[in-house]
Amino acid sequence: MTKYTDQGKQDTRSGYGEGMTELGRTNPNVVALCADLVGSLKIDTFIAENPERFFQVGIAEANMMGMSAGLTIGGKIPFASTFANFATGRVYDQIRQSIAYSDKNVKICASHAGLTLGEDGATHQILEDIGLMKMLPGMTVINPCDFNQTKAATIAIAEHHGPVYLRFGRPKVANFTPVDQKFEIGKALMLNEGTDVTIIATGHLVWQALLAAESLENQGISAEVINIHTIKPLDDKAILDSVKKTGCVVTAEEHNYLGGLGESVARVLATHHPTPQEFVATQDTFGESGTPEQLMEKYGLNNKAIEEAVLKVLKRK
Amino acid sequence: MVHKVNSGHPGGSLGCTEFFVALYNEVMDLKDGFDMDGIGEDLFFLSNGHISPVFYSVLARRGYFPIEELNTFRLIDSRLQGHPTTHEGLPGVRVASGSLGQGMSVAIGAALAKKLNGDDHLVFSLHGDGELQEGQNWEAIMYAAGNKVDNLISTVDRNGQQIDGATEDVLPMGDVADKFRVFGWDVLEIENGNDLEQVVAGLKEAKSRTGKGKPVCIVMTTEMGNGVDFMMHTHAWHGKAPSDEQLATALEQNPETLGDY
Numbered sequence: 001m002t003k004y005t006d007q008g009k010q011d012t013r014s015g016y017g018e019g020m021t022e023l024g025r026t027n028p029n030v031v032a033l034c035a036d037l038v039g040s041l042k043i044d045t046f047i048a049e050n051p052e053r054f055f056q057v058g059i060a061e062a063n064m065m066g067m068s069a070g071l072t073i074g075g076k077i078p079f080a081s082t083f084a085n086f087a088t089g090r091v092y093d094q095i096r097q098s099i100a101y102s103d104k105n106v107k108i109c110a111s112h113a114g115l116t117l118g119e120d121g122a123t124h125q126i127l128e129d130i131g132l133m134k135m136l137p138g139m140t141v142i143n144p145c146d147f148n149q150t151k152a153a154t155i156a157i158a159e160h161h162g163p164v165y166l167r168f169g170r171p172k173v174a175n176f177t178p179v180d181q182k183f184e185i186g187k188a189l190m191l192n193e194g195t196d197v198t199i200i201a202t203g204h205l206v207w208q209a210l211l212a213a214e215s216l217e218n219q220g221i222s223a224e225v226i227n228i229h230t231i232k233p234l235d236d237k238a239i240l241d242s243v244k245k246t247g248c249v250v251t252a253e254e255h256n257y258l259g260g261l262g263e264s265v266a267r268v269l270a271t272h273h274p275t276p277q278e279f280v281a282t283q284d285t286f287g288e289s290g291t292p293e294q295l296m297e298k299y300g301l302n303n304k305a306i307e308e309a310v311l312k313v314l315k316r317k
Numbered sequence: 318m319v320h321k322v323n324s325g326h327p328g329g330s331l332g333c334t335e336f337f338v339a340l341y342n343e344v345m346d347l348k349d350g351f352d353m354d355g356i357g358e359d360l361f362f363l364s365n366g367h368i369s370p371v372f373y374s375v376l377a378r379r380g381y382f383p384i385e386e387l388n389t390f391r392l393i394d395s396r397l398q399g400h401p402t403t404h405e406g407l408p409g410v411r412v413a414s415g416s417l418g419q420g421m422s423v424a425i426g427a428a429l430a431k432k433l434n435g436d437d438h439l440v441f442s443l444h445g446d447g448e449l450q451e452g453q454n455w456e457a458i459m460y461a462a463g464n465k466v467d468n469l470i471s472t473v474d475r476n477g478q479q480i481d482g483a484t485e486d487v488l489p490m491g492d493v494a495d496k497f498r499v500f501g502w503d504v505l506e507i508e509n510g511n512d513l514e515q516v517v518a519g520l521k522e523a524k525s526r527t528g529k530g531k532p533v534c535i536v537m538t539t540e541m542g543n544g545v546d547f548m549m550h551t552h553a554w555h556g557k558a559p560s561d562e563q564l565a566t567a568l569e570q571n572p573e574t575l576g577d578y
Contacts, residue, residue: 031433055429055464060456063422067460070362070426073411074354074434078426093416094453098423102403102413 001217002192004176004210010147012168012204013111017042018147019154020079024050027158029075033068035061035082040170041111043081061086065094068106077105077158083117084110084167085126088133099163100136106164107157108133113143113167114254115282115299116204116292125287131259133165134232140164140185141232143253143261145206147175149229152183160185167203169254171292174207177227186230188238194224197310198242198249202228202261205252205280208296211303216310223310231261236268243269248276248317250309254301257281276316278309318370320564322391325399328554329445330371332476332539335513336443337375344520346438351381351408359438360427362412364420365445365474366400367556373397381409418451420444421471425461428469439527442471447479450488455500461532462501470523472535473497474510478552497534510539544571 023030024046031053032046038056047054057064061082068078081087087110088095099106115125134141140162144150150168157164191206192213201209206227213223224242228235243249249269251262262279269275282299296302319325341347345359363372370390377384382396389395396405400415412423424442431438448454461469473493481487490496497504503526507519516537523533541555542548545567548559559567 052433057456057460058463060460062419062453063425063456063460066419066422066453066457067426067429069412070423070428071430073360073423073427074356074430074436076430076433094419094422097413097416098419104412 001214004191006174006176008175009172010175011170011172012144012147012150013040013170014042015144015147015150016081016109016111016154016166016168017045019151020046021049022155023158024053027077029077030158031055031071031076031078033057033064033078033080035059035064035086037082040083041081041109061091062094065091066098069098069102069104072104072106077107079107079109081109081111083124084113084129085124088129088165089126092132096136100139103138104163105161107166108164109154109166111168112170114169114204115287115295115301116254117170118292118295119289121289122286127254127256127282127287128259129167130231130253130255130261134259134264138162139232140230141167142185142230143167143203144229145203145227146173146177148177148179148181149183152181153229156183156185169204173204176207176210183229186233186235188235189227189229190224190238191227192223192225194222194246196222196246197314198224198226198246199252199306199310200226200228200239200249200261200265201252202231204254205301205306208301208303209252209306212306212310215303215307221310221314228261231264234264234268236272239265239268240273243273243275248313250278250280250306250313252280252306255281256284258284276313278313280305280309318374318387318390319558321388323558324391325370325558326367326556327370327559328478328541328548328552329365329368329474329476331543331545331548332511332541333368333443333474334371334543335511335516336472336474336537337371339513339516339520340441341375341379343517344524345441347379353411355411356434356436357438360411360440362420362424362427362440362442363401363414364442365417365448366414369397369399369401372401376409382407417445417448418453421454421457421461424469424471425457425466428466431468437468439524440469442469444471444473445479446473446475446477446490446493447484447487449473449490449493458497458500458502465530466532467528467530469532470520470527470535471532472537474539475536476539476541478541478555480552480555482552494534494536497536501531502534503529503531504534504536507535507537510537511543546570
């Protein structure tokens with residue numbers, strides 16, 4: 001199996017921060033907005049280097065989304081960032097009307113997505129954001145897997161015209177994608193070729209999928225692992241090419257099984273190539289306080305859960 | 318327009334007719350044609366999007382699109398949606414509005430873009446008084462004053478009416494001008510927003526107060542349904558179309574009307 005090395009654990013939000021630093025130096029139209037969470041979003045360097053291009057809106061996310069829409073009028077590329085919960089559910093109508101329906105070139109950048117922000121608990125965790133955002137017509141939805149990929153995605157979305165939801169997280173996780181890998185919106189990445197089962201993972205679950213694939217290999221099971229960093233538009237072809245070969249699929253995401261990556265994959269399969277599928281995702285529940293590792297264990301979002309799902313789906317082939 | 322499709326919002330539209338006529342003909346510095354970025358010209362954002370009939374009427378007469386197109390208002394495949402939108406590419410509209418309370422934030426963003434671009438033109442916005450019940454306005458009002466967005470002129474249509482009745486009965490709002498003042502805005506009032514000369518003078522006065530470190534607010538008192546006796550002094554015509562007889566009566570009272578486009 002293809003070997004991936006953790007280059008040293010880092011948080012994906014710091015990848016966003018580094019991406020913003022680079023954009024600040026290379027693209028004069030990029031502006032940043034934040035709702036009283038500058039430290040958490042890691043954009044201190046962007047602000048220090050481009051104070052005139054940063055707007056601190058205070059604890060007022062609705063105003064931040066509207067201001068971002070307005071800033072596009074005149075050619076700016078606003079990156080509006082806060083926690084995922086406050087960047088989506090709290091301001092859904094503002095995003096829907098002022099940004100998505102109005103086709104504004106706003107990048108909504110959301111940290112602390114999913115369960116793994118940990119101890120703050122369910123008020124600050126969100127497991128519904130992918131569903132909320134992918135349902136908005138014209139919205140691109142991206143969930144990169146590690147520091148390097150988040151940085152690359154941040155830089156890439158500035159070149160894409162249209163609203164984007166970029167989702168990342170708080171915990172330090174394995175950083176394993178190549179530092180110079182080009183980020184192509186909507187293009188799935190084949191991480192490991194296999195023949196028995198396809199594992200399609202997004203975000204923090206991609207590394208867990210690789211761990212699971214390694215363990216499965218030791219049991220004589222050949223798992224194909226695909227990194228779907230872009231949930232919308234989905235790379236239908238990569239999914240179909242893989243399942244036509246393996247005949248079964250496990251999807252893995254730090255999100256509710258309702259509305260997430262798994263359902264998007266199921267739609268593609270049901271339409272073009274009906275295939276047994278198991279979902280590694282939360283089961284229509286809120287989260288709770290705990291360490292990231294404890295939460296991933298309790299809610300079935302780690303390598304062990306992926307392995308179990310693979311063994312289950314193999315029996316359904 | 319509203320009569321033709323038997324739907325729409327005539328009351329607030331009639332109440333703001335003088336405002337739109339003044340703004341687009343006497344006050345704003347506009348380029349020929351339309352581009353979304355609007356660099357080098359004044360911009361306008363309609364936050365209370367339901368008064369689209371008057372917005373569309375004035376945009377058409379200012380040359381943004383053919384007057385005949387007003388006949389498509391609210392019909393299938395039209396660029397003149399029930400509430401204004403950029404989605405169908407109608408020239409003159411820069412953001413969708415209708416879900417209330419969002420326009421001031423957008424106007425602030427556009428005003429900040431103008432400052433970043435070194436563009437000394439102004440941004441205007443219009444808001445219903447009932448619309449101020451939406452909390453996002455107060456986030457925006459606080460931001461604009463706190464950050465000296467002084468190239469913004471936001472007008473509140475103080476007609477005292479909303480769908481369920483008088484604003485004072487639905488949710489008493491107190492003194493709107495005082496509220497803006499204590500938030501740090503420069504506030505002026507137009508006592509009769511249905512007197513064209515007063516509106517022009519008020520808007521020009523507001524323009525003279527820009528660039529002085531404060532956003533400018535105009536509290537403009539209007540009469541909903543102005544010019545049509547049976548539509549005045551009531552909230553009943555917020556979102557209701559007139560019958561054939563009522564339309565004939567209304568047009569009789571406004572002989573200068575160009576016809577029901």
